Amino acid sequence: MRAAVMYGAGDVRVVERPDPKIVNPSDAVVRVVASCVCGSDLWPYRSMPATDTGRPMGHEFLGVVEETGADVTGLTAGDLVVAPFTYSDDTCDYCVKGLQISCRNGGRYGFDGVDGGQGEAVRVPYADGTLVKLPVGADSALLPSLLALSDVMTTGHHGAVTAGVARGDTVLVVGDGAVGLCTVIAAERLGAERIVLAGRHEVRTGLGREFGATDVVAERGEEGVARIRELTGGGVEKVIEAVGTRQALDTALGTVLDGGTVSRLGVPQYEQGPIGPAEFMRNITLTGGASPARAYIPELLADVLDGTITPGRVFDETFALDRTPDAYRAMADRQVLKALIRP
């Protein structure tokens, strides 16, 4: 089969890889119908050391079940399914409490002999625990929004949930990438009354407004902090940081009210951060993290199916699989918000 493999920074190639086969009885092989490039794929795209073997890329996909292992009981060939961005067994203590991202037997696509999602097919471990069956056909117009459930929409929802967003709240979302925009959807869905979106890319913040952002702040750094504080009468109780840079964290800490919550969704591009006496005296809660996407899909799926939310609008360009390198380039150059890939 054909699949995208990264061989180093800036070096993504679509190459021939072995067709996936059932290895363990809990596996399913899924023929990919749609996948995409994640903002987090851009970190290795900028920094990965060159390698001969390469790393299969992509962790967001939906597709049709082609074959199932002997232990798979909930899925059959022909089912359309969406995959959360990590696989999980749905039976360990973490899965049982809804923290599938920490599954004792779980893992990431593109590692440990598991295919990436940016390819023609994927062997999915723990298929029963991982995959969610979709009650539509592979030609449904809802496909982009259903694909968004594999990561960006469930991640945005995780931010809103962990920040404790509730009816009537004022919420700040830092970052106008696909996750930030899906966070706006999630905050609006949970009843936030005022949603301030910090982002400077006008097309993206425009979409953010359509999703429910009531205010947009384009300034960054200290200027951005001052503007947000001015707009909100001093600061915000609930802040969701959807970038991962230290500057974005500083914006969050600079605008959150004492006693408030900063939920992080962007994978931190730093090891240490400011959690000293100043933050302690202010009673700031730092929460969030990698989303247990699997836990949220059923609830959000219902809202996608009835059209309440349309996170698929974050996909602003579609690439054929062979053009995956162009998709990376376009996203890295910020010409494309989020690239959908069709094998």
Added chain:
Amino acid sequence: MRAAVMYGAGDVRVVERPDPKIVNPSDAVVRVVASCVCGSDLWPYRSMPATDTGRPMGHEFLGVVEETGADVTGLTAGDLVVAPFTYSDDTCDYCVKGLQISCRNGGRYGFDGVDGGQGEAVRVPYADGTLVKLPVGADSALLPSLLALSDVMTTGHHGAVTAGVARGDTVLVVGDGAVGLCTVIAAERLGAERIVLAGRHEVRTGLGREFGATDVVAERGEEGVARIRELTGGGVEKVIEAVGTRQALDTALGTVLDGGTVSRLGVPQYEQGPIGPAEFMRNITLTGGASPARAYIPELLADVLDGTITPGRVFDETFALDRTPDAYRAMADRQVLKALIRP
């Protein structure tokens, strides 16, 4: 009047200071009946640069109202009152939401012309907003436990509340100082079923057991982490860190389960801490901070008055005011857990 003043590391003296008088109409002058030395007083005791002017010490006290300013309506001369460890106006946005520690007009004893609690009398700003009237006489046997409400007991309670301790929980308390022990009381009071106390001072951990600790772990560092994980079948969902050192934080992070909460009560002795990709992937929530003691006093006062909780047991030695330097020395040498001071 006589009052304790710190002039530098290891240099506490009881000196003559001006008798406090009403300065602002919201002030009250309180004649101190009992005060004490806080674990946090030991940080400057170890590190404060020498100074000629010195800093009045002490932020935990109870006493009798001697005089009130023209605007004070809730207190009259002769009332026995306990002071939370910061003063607050009870009317600003933070006070109204129960975060008096962040009061817009609040402040700390011993700073900005306000007396410390380790002395004969204190001018208390915003007396109506700050002081809580006690329905007992100044000779009550409950005095030590009532004094504990000014800081250590309300701080321990803050840890249990922010960690979300609820009936049936397993909780880890890191630190066997007065705050750690009061945290055990608070966790037990909120229904925790299993309370693991990490501490190596046997007298203190013994008192912790009487307060409700079900397990004591004396090992520190990696050994302590391993022991706690073994004891709890892998880790703990709710951890309260009552020390403030980086080692204590590392113990908390090493023992908390993915998706769990670390609540900090010890003022951090570090500026930066580990909040990078590893902690992010694990969905650890970092919360807690300086306790809004004023918010918790009414609720905990009821339990002190009816004998449900006895936090005053953390005071294991009483010093006359003139012996305050000895009290500091004894606490710094860990000969005394918490020193009560009687003017």
